[in-house]
Amino acid sequence: MFAVTGASGQLGRLVIDALLDRVAPTEIVALVRSPDSVSDLAAKGIQVRAFDYDAPETLAPSLAGVTRLLLISGNAVGSRVPQHDAVIAAAKAASVALIAYTSLLNADRSPMLLAAEHKATEEMLAASGVDHALLRNGWYTENYLMGAGAAIAHGLLLGSSGDGIASVAARADYAEAAAEVLLRGLTGTFELAGDTGFTQAELAAALAEISGKPVVYQNLPQADYAAALEQAGLPGPFAAVLADSDARAGEGALFDDSGTLSQLIGRSTTPWRETIAKGLVA
Structure with missing residues (x-):
């Protein structure tokens, strides 16, 4: 059961x-x-x-x-x-x-x-x-859709991750991995992340390409990014946590190239551009 x-x-x-x-x-x-x-x-x-x-x-x-x-x-x-x-x-x-x-x-x-x-x-x-x-x-690709609409509307994507790469995968990829572990009764530690990833500048370029509107990335100090998130309506403590996550991503906290997720599900992880494009249309 x-x-x-x-x-x-x-x-x-x-x-x-x-x-x-x-x-x-x-x-x-x-x-x-x-x-x-x-x-x-x-x-x-x-x-x-x-x-x-x-x-x-x-x-x-x-x-x-x-x-x-x-x-x-x-x-x-x-x-x-x-x-x-x-x-x-x-x-x-x-x-x-x-x-x-x-x-x-x-x-x-x-x-x-x-x-x-x-x-x-x-x-x-x-x-x-x-x-x-x-x-x-690792991070769901869908996480980045939350601010995509505003970034396209203002032509500006804000963050604190610099040139850090986030190795992202679709939520469904992680769900499939969880089901696989349950079905096979696997134990141990699995570092799960996408086969590919992006920097925030690359995400901004993708948003521009998909939307047909100019979008550029602006890197902010962590405190300034937290303030911007709070100004956008997020509660202060949550904004601080998100800004911390972004800054730590800039230090490599969301990068992984082990391929464990794709090995577990028996296929390549969903390309991040595909998930972003579908999410923007939805």
């Missing part, structure tokens, strides 16, 4: 789609805070169970019968350590045989602020005694 947390999210749904290509719906459990949000999955014959990271006492019963669990990291930055700890404890109590966790590229040595909670979760998994796989995901 395969279970996926955060099944209503973008990654979770893609993982379930990948599993459905290989196993019967009755072998899949979708774990979500609000079961009504995935009524379409229930209609396909998938088991839908309530699963709230912030309600630890409810977690173990929802894992009954589950043998392999994908723990998709929570989206509440700053609260993920206790949330993940609760899920790991529940999985152990429910005798889950394998936990696969969506971590961060090079989490054990990454200088990113975002790495701290992932590193702590990895340490909790190691201490749990439960067999586990660390899916150390």
Whole structure:
């Protein structure tokens, strides 16, 4: 029995789609805070169970019968350590045989602020005694679509990563890898990133080519970029984390050329220009 947390999210749904290509719906459990949000999955014959990271006492019963669990990291930055700890404890109590966790590229040595909670979760998994796989995901190409519209509108892409290269892959590539790990019962650490990547200047050039409008990249000091993000409407703490991630990308934190992701899914990762182009049209 395969279970996926955060099944209503973008990654979770893609993982379930990948599993459905290989196993019967009755072998899949979708774990979500609000079961009504995935009524379409229930209609396909998938088991839908309530699963709230912030309600630890409810977690173990929802894992009954589950043998392999994908723990998709929570989206509440700053609260993920206790949330993940609760899920790991529940999985152990429910005798889950394998936990696969969506971590961060090079989490054990990454200088990113975002790495701290992932590193702590990895340490909790190691201490749990439960067999586990660390899916150390790089950035999704789709992450860069969030600011693409504004960059095209203003002809200016802002950032703090300088000439740093981000080895990106489509969200579906990472989802396929997660499904593969669950299906094969793999354990260990997987540094997952795209076969190709780009600098922010190269992204700006691609946005210009795709849109037919001029777009240039302007590199800013980290503090100035954080201020620009906050001015654009992001909460201050979140803007600071994003600016830190971008600056650390400039130091190589999002670069990986191991090819582990493409080896795991048995094909090349989705070209980043293709994902950007499709996203701009959508």
